[in-house]
Amino acid sequence: MNRHLFVSKGRDDIPRWSEAFPGARQCSPQQVRAQAGAGDHVWIMTDIEDWPGLTERLVQRGAILVALSHQPNATQAFQALNAGARGYAHALSAPALLRQVALVTVNQGLWVWPELLRQVVGSTYRALGGASQANTQALACLTARERDVALAVAAGNSNKEVARKLEITERTVKAHLGAVFRKLRVRDRMQLILTLSGQEASVTS
Amino acid sequence: MNRHLFVSKGRDDIPRWSEAFPGARQCSPQQVRAQAGAGDHVWIMTDIEDWPGLTERLVQRGAILVALSHQPNATQAFQALNAGARGYAHALSAPALLRQVALVTVNQGLWVWPELLRQVVGSTYRALGGASQANTQALACLTARERDVALAVAAGNSNKEVARKLEITERTVKAHLGAVFRKLRVRDRMQLILTLSGQEASVTS
DNA sequence: TTGTTACCTGTCCTTCGGTCCAATACTTTT
DNA sequence: AAAAGTATTGGACCGAAGGACAGGTAACAA
Known part of the structure; x- marks a missing residue:
């Protein structure tokens, strides 16, 4: 497998994606739902209808999910991770960064948009008291x-x-x-x- | 740089570490504090005196920190991440797994002991009031x-x-x-x- | 000494919980 | 019209859970 599937509504971000992964394909939510399986790398935009649900489903099938947002924020990041996504990045990330994210996630790692990471971990640690x-x-x-x-x-x-x-x-x-x-x-x-x-x-x- | 430094009290786990990274060296807390710098990969045991503080300091210097525990648990995982560690794994992980962790963390990824991952993400999500x-x-x-x-x-x-x-x-x-x-x-x-x-x-x- | 209690283990048995293989019918979406 | 999701049930299968009954040791108090 190991295909790269991009799930989005429009097609504005496709150029840099396909630049990062030459064999990448853009899909509709319905298409990934039907096609994606174990080992596939699925990049899903957070402006999609019920993206957490779709994420969850594909993760169950063994796909590797990375959520992409135009405005990354903490809540959405956790929504993504909670749904089983292994990554959360900015939708307009550079191809090199996208490849880095792919490398990390395919190795069982988590990749979270750096600005969010620090902020989130810090506030959480305090919140988890007794x-x-x-x-x-x-x-x-x-x-x-x-x-x-x-x-x-x-x-x-x-x-x-x-x-x-x-x-x-x-x-x-x-x-x-x-x-x-x-x-x-x-x-x-x-x-x-x-x-x-x-x-x-x-x-x- | 890109050295691998293992910080532990005893030396019981050294074999599989050096098997994972042939050039790896075992250090005392004092040694890493003096030697470790940007780009170094530091693996620190959580049974060390003030490991969060040491972790924090080395992260500030640009080192990549991974915390290792004999009994991985959620609170400690948070402590590690909060201190700036990029990974938290079981101390007796197989060499192949350790290399995977290294690959992930060196690429800006987070690597958390799988059993804990869900737990950490879930509790964090709730703590944030998402x-x-x-x-x-x-x-x-x-x-x-x-x-x-x-x-x-x-x-x-x-x-x-x-x-x-x-x-x-x-x-x-x-x-x-x-x-x-x-x-x-x-x-x-x-x-x-x-x-x-x-x-x-x-x-x- | 005897009695009591905590702690640990065994076998046998029944019921419960969970998953696999189906199937039918109804509703909604495409 | 075709496809997909939902609700419902059946049977078979197997492991987990829990009770009944029967032990064992060690500590401690009367």
């Missing part, structure tokens, strides 16, 4: 080991994963977990996570 | 019916209960749920509930 005020109330009546298991399970791990992490048998995880269920009076891991996150399970039966 | 709540963002790409099922499941209901509530077959619940998993790129209902409640699954394997 988050883990887990329910100490519920955890109080558990033994140390049960707490370990409960927290690991509540983080979304499977029994097998918990077992690996705590270096015990999957069977032991089940044993502890059973005790946790009894003590906290929940019926399964779903209820456990709801309890520990302070929410309430709304189960009718 | 979408006030993660769940609305996630639910947007679902159909009405899929939303019904996803919410019922996230409330802690079993498939059977959801089926009763929505007056459909358990089989249909599974079908919708499968679609939800695909679209939200989660592997099971545990991850789903974590996603919808705005938390992040910290699953390592």
